[in-house]
Amino acid sequence: MRPxxxxxxxxxxxxxxxMVLIRRFEEKAGQMYGxxxxxxxxxxxxxxxxxxxxxxxxxxxxxxxxxTGYRDHGHAIAMGMDPKGIMAELYGKITGVSxxxxxxxxxxxxxxxxxxxxxxxGGQIPLATGSAFAQKHKKNGGATICYFGDGAIHQxxxxxxxxxxxxxxxxxxxxxENNQYGMGTSVERASSVxxxxxKGQAYGIPSKMVDGMDVIAVYEEVKDALETARTKNQPSFLxxxxxxxxxxxxxxxxxxxxxxxxxxxxxxxxxLLLKKRMEEAGLLTEDDYKAIDKKAKEVVMQAVEFAxxxxxxxxxEIWADIYA
Numbered sequence: 001m002r003p004x005x006x007x008x009x010x011x012x013x014x015x016x017x018x019m020v021l022i023r024r025f026e027e028k029a030g031q032m033y034g035x036x037x038x039x040x041x042x043x044x045x046x047x048x049x050x051x052x053x054x055x056x057x058x059x060x061x062x063x064x065x066x067x068t069g070y071r072d073h074g075h076a077i078a079m080g081m082d083p084k085g086i087m088a089e090l091y092g093k094i095t096g097v098s099x100x101x102x103x104x105x106x107x108x109x110x111x112x113x114x115x116x117x118x119x120x121x122g123g124q125i126p127l128a129t130g131s132a133f134a135q136k137h138k139k140n141g142g143a144t145i146c147y148f149g150d151g152a153i154h155q156x157x158x159x160x161x162x163x164x165x166x167x168x169x170x171x172x173x174x175x176x177e178n179n180q181y182g183m184g185t186s187v188e189r190a191s192s193v194x195x196x197x198x199k200g201q202a203y204g205i206p207s208k209m210v211d212g213m214d215v216i217a218v219y220e221e222v223k224d225a226l227e228t229a230r231t232k233n234q235p236s237f238l239x240x241x242x243x244x245x246x247x248x249x250x251x252x253x254x255x256x257x258x259x260x261x262x263x264x265x266x267x268x269x270x271x272l273l274l275k276k277r278m279e280e281a282g283l284l285t286e287d288d289y290k291a292i293d294k295k296a297k298e299v300v301m302q303a304v305e306f307a308x309x310x311x312x313x314x315x316x317e318i319w320a321d322i323y324a
Contacts (some may be wrong), residue, residue: 002216002272009283013292015057015215016278019049021296022074025083026246028300029073029090029104037308041119042104045074045243050270051177052078054218055145058226063142065135066114067128071177071244072117079114081107087303089094089197093310096126099320100313104316117276122148122155125174130162132172136233141320143171143272145222147292153196162203162237171229173222175238177212179244182254200237213268243268243294 004012026044045052048071056078059066068075076086081097089096090104098106105119115131118124128146135142152158155175165172176196180187192201200207206228211217218240227235243265247254255286276285 050215060222068147091307094199107114122152131199132170197239208238212240
């Protein structure tokens with residue numbers, strides 16, 4: 001674990017608050033899905049909160065942009081999107097961030113730099129590479145973060161994008177959120193190379209593994225990689241090792257994992273790890289944490305109430321935003 005002595009409560013507490021909010025949002029999304037308030041696909045982020053929260057703190061918001069896959073609720077919140085608009089999108093309401101047309105997998109906010117969750121496995125990787133290409137030629141001082149899972153890393157687009165990013169020296173940070181399973185298949189059964197970060201080295205890209213349960217480690221490594229991308233047009237690849245506590249999607253009971261494995265990772269819960277370290281440093285009390293948790297639950301309930309009260313998209317909306 002990285003030391004937290006260099007950080008004060010004004011930096012650490014918002015990180016903890018955000019991770020708790022994401023956890024509570026996902027729990028409520030799962031509950032509402034079970035009540036059939038939310039339809040379609042829904043992939044929860046429980047356990048991976050340190051990745052999106054830590055990485056977001058290392059970004060220059062307003063110039064840097066982010067593209068990710070379909071497990072995107074946490075990223076949207078970490079990029080500053082309103083939980084009300086996100087929940088309304090999950091409900092398919094007109095007040096949703098994509099007017100109720102995108103659903104769980106297609107959260108988007110251009111102004112916030114959240115350039116989309118993507119439903120196609122690995123489909124965001126060439127799009128993000130194109131974003132970095134534009135940033136370099138516009139010379140706007142920004143960089144792109146591209147997230148994908150360990151399942152997407154075997155798509156051909158990953159290898160093509162990595163090659164071009166290094167060849168053209170693009171300001172991009174590729175991040176593999178290795179949560180150990182591509183749907184129900186473990187990394188060990190899917191990849192001949194167990195340490196996925198070495199794949200970046202094949203293209204001459206600086207690559208390393210990061211502890212995805214340690215929000216400080218994620219923040220420091222992503223911040224440094226983004227700074228290198230912006231100042232030197234040097235792409236990099238981070239394999240951030242994490243774990244999802246829920247199934248691949250809401251329809252997945254996750255019976256391919258042992259109870260012992262899941263319990264072992266629950267002991268590494270990124271939220272509880274940061275809480276404990278802040279308490280030991282005298283930066284947080286149990287009452288402080290209870291207040292943070294209470295506020296997060298209130299924000300999530302307000303989001304549900306907003307979604308419940310919002311109208312369905314009008315019928316004519318089906319023809320809006322169609323360009324061809």
